[in-house]
Amino acid sequence: MTEPFNPPPSDPQTEHDPPRAGGVGGAVTVGMAPDATLLTDASTAPGQTAEQQTSLTKEAWRDLRRNPLFIVAAAVVTLMILVAAFPRLFAGEEPGGATCPLGQSRLPPRAGHIFGNDLQGCDVYAKVIYGARPSIVIGIVVTIVTLFIGIVLGSISGFYGGWVDTILSRFTDVAFGFPFIVGAIVILTAFPQRSVWTVVIVLSALGWAGLVRIMRSSVFSAKSMDYVQAARALGATNSRIIIRHILPNAVTPVIVLATIGVGAIIGSEATLTFLGVGLQAPANSWGLSISQAQRYFIDSPHMLLFPALFLSTTVLAFIVLGDAVRDAFDPKLR
């Protein structure tokens, strides 16, 4: 039979590639390295979901850098992390012992002691600066631990499905249904000695369930993508499929959710400490300072106001940061 359909010899040059991005009118921001050729304006190819996915990270970053809320929140968060890491740079000697003359007990703010002194005569400014570390450490470590649990359990649950998923999901539901504050109080009161790490363990144990749920559904949808089936058809192992093909495409939502959660975790630590089941003196944290100051609020409000101001500013900064990141990464909100 003759060939009714005889294609010309293949000439790749006749196929038109989309312009290597970078030249697309106004699509690319300024100030990027040559690597910025990766950036493509998604609007040049409407309906191409993968294109949107790939450039999503870069577009999100572009959006974020233009968002004043993000800049302010990121600056506050960075400052707080610096304070937590190097308190000596900001407030000199750690308050305690000789640096806290009892004769200066509850003196109001004045030159040399801009935040005043607390009950023990310690400088409130120094206490607030040194009190940042437990709050920030708890916020960040708990987030990392819960994120890890969420990603691992969520991936296993979503990828394998079946009875594995059923068992893990029921387990998650139980953890999810546990009232957070009540659970934390019950567990923490069981520890006679409580350190930062006790609080980290308890908050982590109670905080992972939501992340597992999000990760599971995200892996579920990534699993049904064609490129996962293609990877399987080309002989990739299960672990390779999960790590290389599913995780990178499924992890964004949990990371965003975890970022928003940092502020809430710092708030929880302060709440628990204030209620007397978190950190204990002689430790120093914002929650502890607030708790000690509450009885003297009418006479010496500065003892409560300054730690509370730092606490709320930090929590707010983390939440705003998380919100900005979420907005930047959510295609439905753009």
Added chain:
Amino acid sequence: MEKDAAGVPPGGSGTPLLAVDNLHVEFRLRDRTVRAVNGVTYSLAEGETLAILGESGSGKSVSAQAIMGILDSPPGFITEGTIRYRGEDMLGMEEEQRRKLRGRRISMVFQDALSSLNPVFRVGDQIGEMFRVHLGMSKKDSLVKAAELMDRVRIPSAKDRIRDYPHQFSGGMRQRVMIAMALALEPDIVIADEPTTALDVTVQAQIMRLLKDLQNEMSMGLILITHDLGVVADVADRIEVMYAGRVVEEADVEDIYAHPAHPYTEGLLLSIPRIDQKGQALRTIPGTPPNLANIPSGCTFHPRCHRARAICAVEEPALETVSMSRQSRCHFWPEVLDATQ
């Protein structure tokens, strides 16, 4: 890219590369069972191109997934039949053994290259993954190999483009990347599942030509799953026509175009638009393909067949031998053959 001889299972020259016998696949859904493939049989020789032709839902892609071992199970189950690669029963193999065959000996080109490539990885890494997974090659070496392959599938300036992401390629170039991945390890069998459906007509021809050229170079067996009779006529040696999960006609490509021996094939050929019939309404096959959860009694095609008689609704025809190399599943195949002589 020499083949590792130790990895090739034994099998004399008389053993077909791939033999599928009486394959049945069903999907067990919550409220019903869909029988997607019902007794498909075929064999593929080295260097041969077998086209599996059928409408959507005729079971052609599902049978390919069953061969690859990538059927989603549950809900999909192979309930009957055997699949042999060089005489070796694939369904009885350990999963790990099958995984090693996948991509290495039996490979697959997917329909939509955009969604079949991982959007977050550079194409060089994705092609190179074949070498890393199967040959344990280092990342650096695998990238060199990837560039060679991209050159081989005629992607211009391959060395630079290994660093690009899938979305930076045009549809045709993306399909070339997909082909490079599938053919990276010079497999014996390539299953191409509608490889050109997502492409422009001009690019379709180039991609088919490329596949065909590479097939000749590597003397692979090619299974081409398609609904496009034009593509089939150009490249296939043999054709299997599928309808409702069954093979209704099997023949050499010349025979089937000249004289179909099944009313469904006849209908398909008649519904190709022809330039000399300009202005006339296009011919179609009336009705729609059957719901696989509720397959018609008797001959599955009888509700749409213009030659159907009483017996067709009652008795399912067997796959009868028409001549040496052709078979038809129709009670009245001599009549069809006569009419098309």
